Amino acid sequence: MKNNIVKVALCHLVLSQGPECDNRKLLLRAIKEAAAAGADWIVTPETALQGYYFKRIAPQQLVQEQTEASLQEFTALAQELGVYLFLGCGEHDKENDADYNSCLVINPQGKIQSRHRKVIDIKGLTEGWASSGAGVQVTDCQGIKVGLLVCADAWYDERPQSLQEQGAQMIIDIAAWPPSEVCGNPFGKWREVSQNTGVPFVVCNQTGTTEWMDMYIGESVVDYQGECLLTHQGEQGVLLFSWDFTENKLLNSDYDIIKI
Numbered sequence: 001m002k003n004n005i006v007k008v009a010l011c012h013l014v015l016s017q018g019p020e021c022d023n024r025k026l027l028l029r030a031i032k033e034a035a036a037a038g039a040d041w042i043v044t045p046e047t048a049l050q051g052y053y054f055k056r057i058a059p060q061q062l063v064q065e066q067t068e069a070s071l072q073e074f075t076a077l078a079q080e081l082g083v084y085l086f087l088g089c090g091e092h093d094k095e096n097d098a099d100y101n102s103c104l105v106i107n108p109q110g111k112i113q114s115r116h117r118k119v120i121d122i123k124g125l126t127e128g129w130a131s132s133g134a135g136v137q138v139t140d141c142q143g144i145k146v147g148l149l150v151c152a153d154a155w156y157d158e159r160p161q162s163l164q165e166q167g168a169q170m171i172i173d174i175a176a177w178p179p180s181e182v183c184g185n186p187f188g189k190w191r192e193v194s195q196n197t198g199v200p201f202v203v204c205n206q207t208g209t210t211e212w213m214d215m216y217i218g219e220s221v222v223d224y225q226g227e228c229l230l231t232h233q234g235e236q237g238v239l240l241f242s243w244d245f246t247e248n249k250l251l252n253s254d255y256d257i258i259k260i
Contacts, residue, residue: 171193
């Protein structure tokens with residue numbers, strides 16, 4: 001980061017059906033490409049590690065505890081590249097004996113500095129495995145306060161509002177959320193969040209077509225003050241933009257896209 005300008009990379013990738021071994025390879029490749037392009041923060045979608053539909057595909061698959069050791073490929077790479085990594089994954093908490101749909105923030109020292117666990121409780125085969133998290137929080141990235149959400153956490157006004165009250169200067173929502181009959185159309189709500197909080201609202205979505213939901217029409221967006229400044233849907237890639245936190249403005253007219 002220079003002069004309070006942060007380059008952010010959104011990993012808009014085909015990940016929802018896994019398997020985890022393939023997702024790891026794709027994510028590691030995307031992280032390296034993003035860092036080579038100068039990214040300071042690298043954001044992955046919801047449950048990027050296992051794949052959003054992992055419990056539909058393999059109902060008996062256990063959710064593992066996520067530690068710096070188990071995520072050594074990612075923590076070591078974040079340290080080597082000097083980046084913040086926002087990693088979407090399922091994680092098991094031994095103390096609570098519960099599984100969570102989480103966003104982990106790995107810092108440039110290779111440490112897990114924050115864990116946001118999806119608050120909203122979604123029933124059914126796809127997300128019924130996950131318990132509800134306790135609340136929302138901000139995390140400090142290079143002196144910038146970043147609010148964390150997972151997908152439909154943004155649907156209820158009190159959560160983005162709480163992040164704004166905690167001093168969030170940007171809200172990042174990792175998602176698996178295209179418009180559909182299953183989960184509605186989120187685009188209006190995202191604009192509303194950016195309008196009501198007055199801070200940039202960034203969604204890292206995923207793509208690809210599945211038998212359960214068409215992720216291909218999902219958008220990764222940068223919204224601010226009720227306006228969509230950047231959006232991308234369709235082909236997978238790493239989407240790059242720069243935000244000036246001093247002037248509170250976007251420095252791109254469009255995403256810079258790295259094809260993966």
